[in-house]
Amino acid sequence: MSRESLLLDIKDLNIFFKNKGHKKDTHAIRGLDLSLKEGEILGIVGESGCGKSLTNLCIMGLLPDQSYATWEQFNWRGNQYSEFKEKTWRGLRGSEIGMIFQNPMSSLNPTLSLEYQFEEIFKLHRKDLSKSQRKAEAISLLERVGITQAEKRLKSYPFELSGGMAQRVMIATVMATSPRLLIADEPTTALDVTIQNQVLDLIKDLSQENKMSVIFVTHDLAVVSHMADRINVMYAGEIVESASCSTLIQNPSHPYAHALLNSLPTEEAIIHKAQLKSIPGQVPSFNQRPEGCSFAPRCPYQKEDCKSSEFEQMVKHKKTRCLYPLNSLQSKAGALHE
Amino acid sequence: MNKIIEIDQLTKRYELSGGDYIDALKGIDLHLIKGETLGLVGESGSGKSTLAKILMKLEALNSGRILLKERDSQLYKPKEYFSHIQMVFQDPYSSLNPRKTIFSIITEPLVINKSLTQEELRRIAKDKIELVGLNSQVLERYPHTLSGGQRQRVGIARALTLEPEVLILDEPISALDVSIQAAILNLLIDLQKKLNLTYLFIGHDLNVIRYIADRVAVMYLGEIVEMGSTDDIFKNTKHEYTKKLINSSLDLKNDN
Structure with a gap:
């Protein structure tokens, strides 16, 4: 490019x-x-x-x-x-x-x-x-x-x-x-x-x-x-994931993007009348952001170093601002196609 | 079949200046069975909200009748009527008085309709606010300190204070974020099971309607053009307008 x-x-x-x-x-x-x-x-x-x-x-x-x-x-x-x-x-x-x-x-x-x-x-x-x-x-x-x-x-x-x-x-x-x-x-x-x-x-x-x-x-x-063509997912003042439209919809790698997509009433939920998966908690306001990853308190996959003060430096300029992105292999394949 | 509400040939005409008029409702026949969710869909201007307003007696009807538990709604005293039927509004920002605490917002229906001691009010308010999944500390706060989802929970708690059997839900999740929408839908389904509530759910998101409704009625220009079980409406669609509505609804595009 x-x-x-x-x-x-x-x-x-x-x-x-x-x-x-x-x-x-x-x-x-x-x-x-x-x-x-x-x-x-x-x-x-x-x-x-x-x-x-x-x-x-x-x-x-x-x-x-x-x-x-x-x-x-x-x-x-x-x-x-x-x-x-x-x-x-x-x-x-x-x-x-x-x-x-x-x-x-x-x-x-x-x-x-x-x-x-x-x-x-x-x-x-x-x-x-x-x-x-x-x-x-x-x-x-x-x-x-x-x-x-x-x-x-x-x-x-x-x-x-x-x-x-x-x-x-x-x-x-x-x-x-x-x-x-x-x-x-x-x-x-x-x-x-x-x-x-x-x-x-x-x-x-x-x-x-x-x-x-x-x-x-x-x-x-x-x-x-x-x-x-491309989607940026924003959370608490940051772009947490940036990917092509199809990659993001099919293989979101940031847990927040994944949770957002999961909260929609899917075909399966409609047919089985299953409970919808909402995201617990709410977006922190700009002056009450936790240290480390802003999404960590609501994230089902959070680990200890997600809350560390070096988090910012570790994820800076990454396409997905997460230490433990989901489906990382599939996402990499998607990125090569771009 | 226990019909809790029966609407019979309901019409509503709005007079405009110069002798013009709009027929907002042209002979609506509709019933609600106890414990079910009836989804009501249609474009803006099709008369969904007019119907809701007439059910809540916020507008007068021109002709036809509404039976609540087999008795004409006109024969009820207001206090009696509203102990059976309540409404949750679309916009949780404009439907809560910003100058009142959550406690007085939730207990207002009780203060108007019943004479209770302060203690009893406290107890009921605490009950209802916990029922909708909020902490009772919220009662002392004002609406502006709450998020959209929390406000909508307060709106639901207020509608439940008189322990009604029917709730009219007018686009209750349209103003909320997707992640919150799911939480409120889960809550509504939970409450319905716990309290055996009957819902008239007005909405425009067809996936949400498919998810929550047992039956669906489709409105177009003041008429109900199609009505049936949710499966029937979406699988054996008969009316052209319903087809158009279903075709224009966007699903998550998953194929490119």
């Missing part, structure tokens, strides 16, 4: 929250490595509170006020960025990196017609277009995402749209600038199953047509298994 084909390459990203007084800053995201090829769909899964959204906000340059990020390397389309600068990110955000959210209704401005919402984007990012070109472009974008009678629809307001339609409009507004990366944060969680598939297919098609990369965040493992 050559460096050139990577769209985004982040090494050792750390995000901190400032605390009041002399208390040490809270270390939220720890040593995160993330890379993304052109046109690749990367799934990020994990329970709430694992830092999925925080990571994406950082890539968007939209970290909350009380937080800051450090990294060893932040490489975007071959350019190195040594630190966060609002001015640099203003150039990327919207034009090169687009984002869609869980609830399309709250991401569109309820008081403006769709035409006006497109206008706002064109004014910022497509200054070359004339008024009639802008309208034609908006119509073609709406048609591309499968909205019928697009010209008429431009006069509509968000409340006149169904949830699925509003999410399509959101995607159309993002596509207006042909971004290289689309960050989709739980984009179908609020939609019905029948609509969900249409939106997922749309995202996939757009990614293929435009060689656009996608970071797809979800807690729905079934959805991500249909979408992603």
